Amino acid sequence: MNVPLVDLVSQYQELKEDLDSAVLEVLSSGRYTPANEVHSLEQEIAAMCSVEYGIACNSGTDALKIGLQAMDIGPGDEVITTPFTFVATIEAIIQNGAKPVFVDIDPQSFNMNPYLLEAAITDKTRAIIPIHIFGQIAEMEKIMAIANSHNILVLEDAAQAIGSTRNGLSSGAWGIAATLSFFPTKNLGAAGDAGMVITNDKQVFEKCMSLRVHGMAKTPYLYEDIGHTSRMDEVQGAILRVKLRKLRTWNDKRRQHAAIYDAILDDSDAQKPYVDAETSYHPYHQYTIRHPKRDDLMAHLKDKGVGCAIYYPVPLHTQPPYAYLGYNEGDFEETESACEEVLSLPIQAHLTSEQVEYAAKCVAEF
Numbered sequence: 001m002n003v004p005l006v007d008l009v010s011q012y013q014e015l016k017e018d019l020d021s022a023v024l025e026v027l028s029s030g031r032y033t034p035a036n037e038v039h040s041l042e043q044e045i046a047a048m049c050s051v052e053y054g055i056a057c058n059s060g061t062d063a064l065k066i067g068l069q070a071m072d073i074g075p076g077d078e079v080i081t082t083p084f085t086f087v088a089t090i091e092a093i094i095q096n097g098a099k100p101v102f103v104d105i106d107p108q109s110f111n112m113n114p115y116l117l118e119a120a121i122t123d124k125t126r127a128i129i130p131i132h133i134f135g136q137i138a139e140m141e142k143i144m145a146i147a148n149s150h151n152i153l154v155l156e157d158a159a160q161a162i163g164s165t166r167n168g169l170s171s172g173a174w175g176i177a178a179t180l181s182f183f184p185t186k187n188l189g190a191a192g193d194a195g196m197v198i199t200n201d202k203q204v205f206e207k208c209m210s211l212r213v214h215g216m217a218k219t220p221y222l223y224e225d226i227g228h229t230s231r232m233d234e235v236q237g238a239i240l241r242v243k244l245r246k247l248r249t250w251n252d253k254r255r256q257h258a259a260i261y262d263a264i265l266d267d268s269d270a271q272k273p274y275v276d277a278e279t280s281y282h283p284y285h286q287y288t289i290r291h292p293k294r295d296d297l298m299a300h301l302k303d304k305g306v307g308c309a310i311y312y313p314v315p316l317h318t319q320p321p322y323a324y325l326g327y328n329e330g331d332f333e334e335t336e337s338a339c340e341e342v343l344s345l346p347i348q349a350h351l352t353s354e355q356v357e358y359a360a361k362c363v364a365e366f
């Protein structure tokens with residue numbers, strides 16, 4: 001049996017008629033930059049995440065860059081995050097002229113360990129970026145309490161966590177702003193790059209709207225900031241709106257797949273994903289196990305036709321471009337050991353239960 005890690009064609013096939021007509025409608029409308037579709041998507045996503053505003057842009061990476069800039073993060077500022085994330089999180093900090101400061105992760109959830117935060121705060125700390133890794137919301141009550149007591153802003157990197165809730169509150173509704181990614185393989189994926197900043201803060205909203213179009217003021221060709229060109233294409237807006245109607249069903253399906261894995265892996269050497277007691281709804285962007293013989297397991301799964309991947313194989317603090325930050329191997333033990341042991345298994349909605357059972361049994365028998 002073949003169990004692909006990613007299969008975007010079957011997702012397209014399910015919605016082919018609606019997607020085709022949505023795209024053709026945009027093509028024949030002649031409106032290719034943000035218009036009805038993008039504006040409606042911004043409202044629909046904001047409403048789903050229980051926030052006021054959405055600012056659609058070109059990618060999740062751009063959303064991070066623009067969001068941080070709108071929060072006035074720049075040279076001389078420090079931004080705390082973890083070294084166990086996609087590189088975009090720290091690119092955005094650095095490209096705004098600020099300095100990433102790392103804290104280690106919790107070995108069970110892989111999210112930021114809030115007990116390490118206080119020690120990382122200096123008088124230069126202006127923001128914290130928790131990543132809701134693999135879809136599960138970080139320990140936001142603790143993180144917000146610490147941030148608020150030090151007057152530090154929180155931007156949630158919710159790229160992997162659309163649709164996720166913790167103690168009933170949506171991802172993206174905790175900090176001053178949050179960013180989403182609609183990269184094709186995310187739970188809600190465009191047909192190319194797309195992303196969004198979401199926020200309750202009117203000032204951040206207005207700044208982001210201006211920054212995504214070169215920092216243009218309300219008057220055309222007058223500029224109030226050095227900005228970006230980062231509009232979301234109307235075609236992507238139309239595609240995302242069609243898929244958004246299916247997001248909950250697809251996320252539910254991922255959860256059913258996770259339950260199959262959980263049951264079959266119960267007595268195996270694989271450590272199942274830890275779900276925090278405060279997590280209300282985990283959309284399983286990834287189903288990530290830990291295994292002491294991860295590389296051998298990976299080879300075994302490959303032999304059996306089961307797709308899998310390592311997110312992430314090398315921590316950010318030991319990657320060559322970031323050596324100048326001054327960190328060394330050994331600085332973040334939990335991140336480093338996670339990088340050696342994690343393995344993400346196929347979990348996308350369009351797999352059958354039989355495929356997931358087969359994949360789980362291949363892991364269990366190893």
Ligand SMILES: *Cc1c(COP(=O)(O)O)cnc(C)c1O
Pocket residue numbers: 059060061062085086088089131157159160180181182183193194195
């Ligand atoms: C995917 C991702 C991003 C970047 O999103 P893009 O749309 O690919 O630019 C940022 N942070 C995290 C944690 C991600 O998983």
